[in-house]
Amino acid sequence: MPKLTIDGKEIEVEAGTNLIEAARRLGIDIPHYCYHPGLSIAGQCRLCMVDIEKTPRPTIACNTAAADGMVVHTQTDRVKDTRRSIMEFHLINHPLDCPVCDQAGECFLQIYYMQHGLYDPRMVDEKVHKPKAVPLGPHVILDAERCILCSRCVRFCDEITGTGELGIFSRGDHSEIGLFPGQDLENNYSANVVDICPVGALTDRDFRFQVRVWYLDTTPSICPGCARGCNIDVHVNRTRPHHAGGRRVARLKPRFNAAVNAWWICDLGRYGFDRVDDPERIRFARHEGVDVLRDEALGLLVAALRDHAPEEIGIIASPDLSNEDLFALRRLAEHRGIRQVAYGVPPATPAADDDFLLRADRHPNTRGAEAIGIEADAAPILARARAGGLKVLWVIQHDLTACGWLAGDVAEALGRVGTVVFTGTNDNGMSTLSPLVLPLAAWVERDGTFTNFLGRVQRLRAAVEPLGDALAPWDLFGRILYMLGGPAPLGRAELWFRELAKTVPAFASLTYQSIGSEGAMLAGAPPTTAPEPPGRRVKTPA
Amino acid sequence: MAEIVLMRNFDRPDSHTLTAYRNASGYTAWTKAQTMEPAVLVDEVKKSNLRGLGGAGFPTGMKWSFIPKAHTGPVYLVVNADEGEPGTFKDRYLLEHDPHALIEGMLITARAIRSTLGFVYIRGEYVQPWRRFSAAVKEAYDAGLLGQGFEVVIHRGAGAYICGEETGLLSSLEGKKGWPKIKPPFPAIKGAFGQPTIVNNVETLCCVPPIIQHGAAWFAGLGTKTQGGTRMYSMSGRVKKPGVYEASVSITLRQLIEKAGGVSGTGRLKGVVPGGGSAAILTADEIDVTMDVDGLKNAGTMVGSAGVIVMDESVSIPEALFVLARFYAHESCGQCTPCRESTGWIEKMVHRILEGHGRKDDLDTILDVAKRGGGTTICAFYDGAIGPYISYIEKFRSEFEALCRA
DSSP states (O other), X not given: OOEEEETTEEEEOOTTOBHHHHHHHTTXXXXXXXXXXXXXXOOOSOOOEEEETTSSSOEESTTXXXXXXXXXXXXXXXXXXXXXXXXXXXXXXXXOOGGGOTTTTSOHHHHHXXXXXXXXXXXXXXXXXXXOSEEOSSSEEEOTTTOOOOOHHHHHHHHTSOOOXXXXXXXXXXXXXXXOTTOOSOSTTTTHHHHHOSSSSEEETTTTTTOOGGGEEEEEEEOOSSTTOOEEEEEEEXXXXXXXXXXXXXXXXXXXXXXXXXXXXXXXXXXXXXGGGOTTBOOSOEETTEEOOHHHHHHXXXXXXXXXXXXXXXXXXXXXXXXXXXXXXXXXXXXXXXXXXXXXXXXXXOOOOOSSSOOSOOOTTHHHHHHHTOEEEOHHHHHHHHTTOOSEEEEESOOGGGBSSOHHHHHHHHHHOSEEEEEESBOOHHHHHOXXXXXXXXXXXXXXXXXXXXXXXXXXXXXXXXXTTOBOHHHHHHHHHHHTTOSOOOSSHHHHHHHHHHHOGGGTTOOHHHHTTTOEEOTTOOOOOOOOOSSSOOOOOO | OOOOOTTTTTTSTTTTSHHHHHHTTTTHHHHHHTTSOHHHHHHXXXXXXOBOSSSSOOBHHHHHTTSOTTOOSOOEEEEEEOOOSXXXXXXXXXXXXXXXXXXXXXXXXXXXXXXXXXXXXXXXXXXXXXXXXXHHXXXXXXXXXXXSSOEEEEEEOOSOGGGGSHHHXXXXXXXXXXXXXOSSSOTTTSOGGGSOEEEEEHHHHHTHHHHHHHOHHHHHHTSOSSOOSEEEEEEEESBSSOXXXXXXXXXXXXXXXXXXXXXXXXXXXXXXXXXXXXXXXXXXXXXXXXXXXXXXXXXXXXXXXXXXXXXXXXXXXXXXXXXXHHHHHHHOOSOSHHHHHHHHHHHHHHHHHHTTOOOHHHHHHHHHHHHHHTTOSSSSHHHHHHHHHHHHHHHSHHHHHHHOOO
16 A cells, blocks of 8 residues: 655555545645546646646646655645636636625635635636526526536536536637536436535525525434435524525535445435425324314323223334334333334335435335334234224324325225324325324434434434424323333433333444444444446546 | 658659559558568667657657557557648648558558557548548558558547647547546557557658668658658748748758748748747747757747748737637637636737737736646647747737737
């Protein structure tokens, strides 16, 4: 393995590591635009120049592999001067419209100008004009004047999705990013180009003009959109809700995890948070169509669970619930001796895995439900209800009126059950026809863990407060358990996780600390890596 | 009478035909080369001091020797016939008047580098050269010269100057946008379609048959210590008899202008571009330099493609620079930031000066921008562009200042 010196510090790196990555490990940031660790090397922006001893002039770091004995300087006068020049070239035709640009505050033209530019502008001639506010697809909009032609988006569509919608057209300073004729940027990963765009050229049609990025708070979490469990950051607007019409979640951004999703997430997951701030959220408990106090509703539910024989009670809980939630539910069922508890309800329209990250199973925690020992198939519960064997049916987050079961079967079952209880985040067919409804906190409002389809246990974290009287499922279940004569409720999701780890061997070695920000595997599950993208394969960096 | 090597057949009737070429003992070098080992051929060309005549002047034999010895897959020979350097029109004469010389050069080179497939990338605007060369290739196939272990594919460009840059040409050949490729890897290691590739200029390859036929020592003796042979000079601008002239690489620029009939127009020389648009300009008292690669390098300019553009005293240097500045802004491929942005910027500044809105500090800005961008890009396009930017202004500054207001 080559050992080299960067700014006087020695480091040993794997053969083939480029100088940007080698320096990064030493905490040295080499400015760059076109280089992205998930894409091929383009070497176009020319900003990542460093001085290498025994070479006549500054060299780009991105295309230089670390070599044994190499001595690299990133802060010589010559390097600083070159960076200043390159920054000037990047900015002469830039519209400098930061006050109306959504990228402002997270724009690498701003950041690098302050760090490496700070020259006096000399450009007095007319700038080159290019198309502005061009929709490229359902999610992405282009301002070609702001574009610095780093080609990251083009390489993304070639190398990651393999869909090739984008190209660079024309020459010289009239070059511009654009769609090939007849194409739209509408693959299911399209909005990743917004994330990798280092400037304000590609912006998110959903996010733009909503809120300034410096008003956003960031909470690391897990996408609940499918069984992959892509790592994300939830950006919430707490301080300026009036800027976005009261919308609390401003956007989701992928969070790098080499073991799960690398740098990417799909558009389905990225824009799947709209239900969180939806007017259809259930905020308060309801009985017979009238809002009631939460304690009153809890009392009614507890009475239903207490006053019927366990074999007359069925519980269908969605694997949208976390490990903590499902384990609390298991404890509750065990306490009452309820055997008919299952999570699996077929989806209304069966999906298939896509060729990259998205899984057919659109629930984030099916593997967790299975590991915790919840029954997979809920069909026997439905059958028993239809046969008149159930007095109480408690449905948690599933919508039986819009699933793969025959509508007639579901209607028949619900009609024959005495008490139907629905607990969920949003109104749907179930909440309409259930006499008793209790609100649940949405996934951005609660702590917990999901277990992805490969057995990786990952943390989701509360980014905002629950709406109205909504409780996290583990909290709700804990309170019911207590009211049924069980142990005192646990006050935090983590305490339920400890109980889970004590009880279920697959979780035995895990704690919130060991799960950390990258997740940890269930006992016996082999370690994972992010899948290879379907596009033209590129060498993934060491 | 100086030796005529490359243009030896131009005056023969129907010189572009196989019959005429054969009558002038064409393809005898190929016959001889077939008895020589590839390594011997490479060595012979090395000893001849042949240097690339497309522009960079890199030693040809050395370039050939960069093909990895252990490589077992295909090796490609690519002929750069995308002659686009301003003031250069020599390759078109070779393609039109002696296409078989190129085919013979390709056959010998292919043997030397163990290539079985050659691509000829012809400038799109070169219609007649393309017709002549295509006809010659057909004749060569019919005669069994081609198709016996070496195939030739002709590809026409679409009019971009950058596709004459060797890796831009390869990108274009591969069906991509003609963007130069980032180096390393160099084409000899990973070139066209990812395989080891040698890219040579038309004129360079036309030198190969005479070298094999008459020997490296003879060829080396035609030139200077560091560069062998003769080459074709494209003489244009204010000369009385513009056209292509062949002479030794050791001829001086003054002699060459005399050869083309001397300065026309006012008859008084102001400046000369010795090596195509990208070469720095020489003033009237700088023309006693030899036209070999090193001679002009020492004079602070370059021989490039040997396109000599002569300017008499009536020529406006700022206007001449604007022509080139507009050319470079138009032809920059747009890949690297410094070149993409500053070619356009400099064009605007020069234009503004010509329009009477220049400021004296614009000149320093142009010089500073040009010098800062130099050496920072993937290919040599911008390093070529700054040759004229800097030299025209530094050597003729008063002409620019006279146009500036403040």
